[in-house]
Amino acid sequence: MKILAIDTSNYALGIAVIDGEKVIGEYITNVKKNHSIRVMPSIERLLLDCDLKPADLTKIVVAKGPGSYTGVRIGVTIAKTLAWTLNIPLVGVSSLAILASSVGRYYQGSVSPLFDARRGQIYTGLYRYEDAKFTTSVEDQILLAKDWAAQLKESSEPILFVGNDLPLHKSTLTDILGSQALFAEITEHNPRPAELALLGTDMEGEEIHSFVPNYIRLAEAESKWLEANKLKD
């Protein structure tokens, strides 16, 4: 089993190869540089360093969003093409789940991973480990950070926040949640591609042709069109 994991859904770019027993190689950067230029050379370099050929791969796991539309599409396009042409299974994992899974494994409570979604909004969900099983208690969604904090306040349980965009929303979260809000250290904010690979290890392969990113949101023109056509009915 040689699983290749690809995450280009946000600024962090991550590539990993794991074989179930161990993480063979992992590459992460967190810089504002063009993913389209760097992903394939990064995959090539990692496989070369790990003495692997494309034909050695047995599965592709990709971060399917949410995140930057373009970023997610680059990873998903490469993952779909590789899985199709190498004739191996393709699995998609929530980009938010990757963050929550690695930081939540040794934490007794709920984790809220987040990415900035502009204009005060965030992409987030709520995850936790229950009896050593990783579970989703609130599905990935987009909403205002202040609305999310207000929702979480009702539960009055401590929430661990994680993600590179935390500095943009930390004050909003603290203002509303006070000491109920806990924040992960900077070393946890880059989604680990090895974690992505691990999450995908036991998941069943999906239909490759129809595989699409989880954008969460419709394209703006699409939602406006639906709105306009609903009014006509």
Place this chain on the structure above:
Amino acid sequence: MKKDQYIMGIETSCDETAVAIVKNGREIVANVVASQIESHKRFGGVVPEIASRHHVEQLTVVLEEAMEKANLHFSDIDAIAVTEGPGLVGALLIGVNSAKALAFAHGIPLIGVHHIAGHIYANRIVTEMKFPLLALVVSGGHTELVYMKEHGHFEVIGETRDDAAGEAYDKVARTLNLPYPGGPHIDRLAQEGEATIDLPRAWLEEGSYDFSFSGLKSAVINTVHNAEQRGENIAPENLAASFQQSVIDVLVKKTALAVKEYKVKQVLLAGGVAANKGLRAALEQEFQQVEGIDLVIPPLSLCTDNAAMIASAGSIFFEKGQRAQLSLNANPGLDITTHNYQQ
């Protein structure tokens, strides 16, 4: 005996997801195009974000269909040629990244192709090129006269200073309440009418091969507007015919002048507007009888965006040794002359 060469072409620069396989640069083995036009019609034009989403949905499906039609394995493919630009950046990215993944997975050379070079090379599938030649490229995004002294060498001698001819067609179509895309509708309507309305022709300064269509477009809009104010009815078929005549006059006259100055042996028509019946007829009338000049007009399926044209251009660039790295990026502002220096 020389081994046959098979090039795979991938094209996603706008709203067609296309994959083709071309043998020895000239013979189509597979040519699959998935059009998104039905989806974009709702919006009266191509919406970039939606185009990108559709490409992600379609690309592996189209790849599979092309490979099945060709009945080939990737071990038979000599190179992957992909549209690098110009076009919609988000749309181009899908083709480029998929092409890179394929090239990497199978250790096949990768070639970046300029979209317009592709349109020009669609002609090579019809007939072998004769140099020097002149290509008139007319599409939704382009109006250019390209001079080629040899394979893989491009010189833009004239281009539009404002709207592309295809853009002017779409805007005039909107003024006449015709559905998107407007080109075919105006062309059809023009066949039924007569060019009775006086509209301007932008010749620009003496000796220039550049084009300008925004003045003509405004003149059409004004004509309709003024008639409405006077409560008059303009026959739309006559307006369409007059508009089309004006566009064609300029395109054909400038091409004819360039043909003389550059002493070319072949005139090629390329780009989506090459499907226009009026333009085809006018070019045929101008050049068909001229000795020493061949006029080549590809069939409709090769005029609109497709990947066979990308593979055909890629075949020449492959022979010339042009190779792209895995760092190849989509380049919406790509210049066609970049091909000239990669020999």
